Amino acid sequence: MNLPEELFNRLLAAAQDAARQAHCPYSNFRVGAAVLSSDGEIFSGCNVENASSGLTVCAERVAIFRAVLAGKRSFQAVMIYTPTLTATAPCGACRQVLAEFGDIPVIVSCCDGPHRLQTSLSELFPFAFGPSNLGR
Numbered sequence: 001m002n003l004p005e006e007l008f009n010r011l012l013a014a015a016q017d018a019a020r021q022a023h024c025p026y027s028n029f030r031v032g033a034a035v036l037s038s039d040g041e042i043f044s045g046c047n048v049e050n051a052s053s054g055l056t057v058c059a060e061r062v063a064i065f066r067a068v069l070a071g072k073r074s075f076q077a078v079m080i081y082t083p084t085l086t087a088t089a090p091c092g093a094c095r096q097v098l099a100e101f102g103d104i105p106v107i108v109s110c111c112d113g114p115h116r117l118q119t120s121l122s123e124l125f126p127f128a129f130g131p132s133n134l135g136r
């Protein structure tokens, strides 16, 4: 599934703006994410690192948690942007967190080169443990 170009560009711009806010003094690896709720709102996030490295939170989780705080529980798309030459797919922990809200048809990673990854959450994270395992 492809997003309309105007929406794709808005999501990418939101993820790029977010990447500029990344707190990443340890890795120097900036990540911005933007999630698009099913009702058309965009929420962005950046990675927030911590001197106690296990406490670092990825950009995707910051974005989805901001959306949850605004009452959203269903999502159409997630954009990940890194200012690199190859695109970055969401880490395993973020895949699990995204899977809490069901399949997401568009997960797209963009970078500063032509390389792009696009897939769905169910393709990226098959056989997920989720609410249905708990009878929800």
Ligand code: THU
Binding pocket: 024, 027, 029, 031, 046, 047, 048, 049, 056, 057, 058, 059, 060, 088, 089, 090, 091, 094
């Ligand atoms: N990072 C993300 O923000 N999202 C990902 O999907 C992969 C990794 C961040 C965490 C850490 O701040 C930095 O990238 C290097 O691992």
